[in-house]
Amino acid sequence: xxxxxxxxxxxxxxxxxxxxxxxxxxxxxxxxxxxxxxxxxxxxxxxxxxxxxxxxxxxxxxxxxxxxxxxxxxxxxxxxxxxxxxxxxxxxxxxxxxxxxxxxxxxxxxxxxxxxxxxxxxxxxxxxxxxxxxxxxxxxxxxxxxxxxxxxxxxxxxxxxxxxxxxxxxxxxxxxxxxxxxxxxxxxxxxxxxxxxxxxxxxxxxxxxxxxxxxxxxxxxxxxxxxxxxxxxxxxxxxxxxxxxxxxxxxxxxxxxxxxxxxxxxxxxxxxxxxxxxxxxxxxxxxxxxxxxxxxxxxxxxxxxxxxxxxxxxxxxxxxxxxxxxxxxxxxxxxxxx
Numbered sequence: 180x181x182x183x184x185x186x187x188x189x190x191x192x193x194x195x196x197x198x199x200x201x202x203x204x205x206x207x208x209x210x211x212x213x214x215x216x217x218x219x220x221x222x223x224x225x226x227x228x229x230x231x232x233x234x235x236x237x238x239x240x241x242x243x244x245x246x247x248x249x250x251x252x253x254x255x256x257x258x259x260x261x262x263x264x265x266x267x268x269x270x271x272x273x274x275x276x277x278x279x280x281x282x283x284x285x286x287x288x289x290x291x292x293x294x295x296x297x298x299x300x301x302x303x304x305x306x307x308x309x310x311x312x313x314x315x316x317x318x319x320x321x322x323x324x325x326x327x328x329x330x331x332x333x334x335x336x337x338x339x340x341x342x343x344x345x346x347x348x349x350x351x352x353x354x355x356x357x358x359x360x361x362x363x364x365x366x367x368x369x370x371x372x373x374x375x376x377x378x379x380x381x382x383x384x385x386x387x388x389x390x391x392x393x394x395x396x397x398x399x400x401x402x403x404x405x406x407x408x409x410x411x412x413x414x415x416x417x418x419x420x421x422x423x424x425x426x427x428x429x430x431x432x433x434x435x436x437x438x439x440x441x442x443x444x445x446x447x448x449x450x451x452x453x454x455x456x457x458x459x460x461x462x463x464x465x466x467x468x469x470x471x472x473x474x475x476x477x478x479x480x481x482x483x484x485x486x487x488x489x490x491x492x493x494x495x496x497x498x499x500x501x502x503x504x505x506x507x508x509x510x511x512x513x514x515x516x517x
Contacts, residue, residue, distance in 0.1 A: 180212040187314055188219060192287065195314050199289055202306045213306055216313040223255070223312040224446060227337030229323045229362070234345040235369040238429040240322050244280055246435045247318050255311035255319045256280075256288045257304060287316065305336055305466060334362040335465045338458065339445050341438075342422075343367045344383065346375035360386055363422045365441045371426035371434065383424050420448050482513060 180201075186194035201209045226243075228236050237258065244254045280286045289311075291304065304321065311319050323333050334340050342363035347370075360366075360383075368379050423441045427434035449455040491509070494500040500508070 180208045181215070184212050184215045187216070187310070190315065195287065195310065196289075198310050199307055202310060203291060203303050205303075213309065216310060219313040220309045221312065223308075223316050223319045224339070225308055225312075225319045225321060225337045226442060227321045227323065227333035227340040228343060229333050229340065230343030230345075230367075234343040235429050236322050236343050239341075239343060239367065239369055239427065240320050241280065242427070242429040242432055242435045243320060243438070244286055245432075246439055248280075248283060248285055250439075252317040253285045253315065254280075254287070255314070255316040256286070256322070257307055257311075257319065258288065258290045258322045259304065259324050260290060260292055287311070287314075308336065335462055338449065338455075339364045339442050341365050341367050341442075343369050344379055345370040346373045346379045364420065364445050365438070366422050366424045367438060368424060368426045369429055372428045372431075376426065380424055380426065387421060387424075420445060479509070479513060482516070483509060487512075 183194050183198055183201075187198055198209075198212060200206075201212070228240055228243075230236055240256060240258070244256060247254050280288065289307065291307065308319055308321065321333060321337060340362050342360070342365075344366065345368065366383050368376055368383070370376070423444075425434055425438045425441050427438055429435070449458060487509075491500065491505045495502055495505055
């Protein structure tokens with residue numbers, strides 16, 4: 180692992196691909212490699228692209244990557260695909276839409292399966308982002324699976340989050356319900372050459388007007404969970420970022436320059452008044468609690484036999500015990516053993 184880390188830091192692509200595979204498969208010793216790489220992270224700008232299926236996220240990622248390359252930025256792309264609940268497999272087909280980028284040494288594309296993770300991201304996505312960051316990429320684009328309103332994990336990972344909409348996909352309000360509009364740093368109406376694009380823009384504008392600065396909420400971390408709270412600072416109005424709405428036709432490259440300008444302005448906004456440090460701290464707090472929960476649960480389950488679990492399930496099914504009572508019984512048993 181140590182040799183692999185050194186090769187990655189020297190810019191070797193094969194080492195990058197190998198280490199990403201180790202991260203996904205949780206190979207023994209990969210934690211030490213991630214720890215060695217961590218001091219080399221924190222330089223890349225992470226852009227999340229989320230939205231409902233069919234909005235053209237992959238085409239938008241392709242267009243963004245080409246535009247960034249024209250500005251001489253190196254690009255890493257993580258395309259997260261859903262895992263089948265029946266076969267456990269994933270198509271990993273987003274690369275088909277990004278074949279224009281093949282052969283460019285300044286672009287690295289990695290497809291990842293969710294492997295059962297909810298919220299639109301694979302569980303290993305954060306670690307994969309850090310590996311790419313340490314490898315020296317300027318921009319990391321993360322395309323989520325397009326799972327709808329549950330797809331909010333990207334806001335815990337990205338610096339700038341693009342929420343992609345498209346006309347003709349049903350009720351305009353459906354895609355901008357709570358949980359989607361709040362996470363957007365930039366709202367993108369893709370396929371803007373289609374009928375109904377102006378109505379989609381109007382609906383988004385109406386929703387943004389409802390979130391007036393005086394009553395607008397912000398997302399903060401509390402015990403590892405993102406919560407909406409009233410903005411408490413006296414300079415809320417100055418520090419607030421109102422998501423711009425950008426119309427694009429990704430397959431034709433239209434509107435991409437305006438989208439890059441919006442991303443750049445959001446980055447400048449975060450880098451003022453120490454807002455970026457606060458965002459990073461929120462990300463770290465959420466991740467720390469998530470990893471702690473996973474580690475504690477894994478440790479607990481290692482010390483509980485399957486027979487004990489099955490016995491509890493049977494007792495719950497016969498209404499002898501309620502689920503919360505079963506949890507308390509398991510915890511008390513483990514405390515007694517300790």
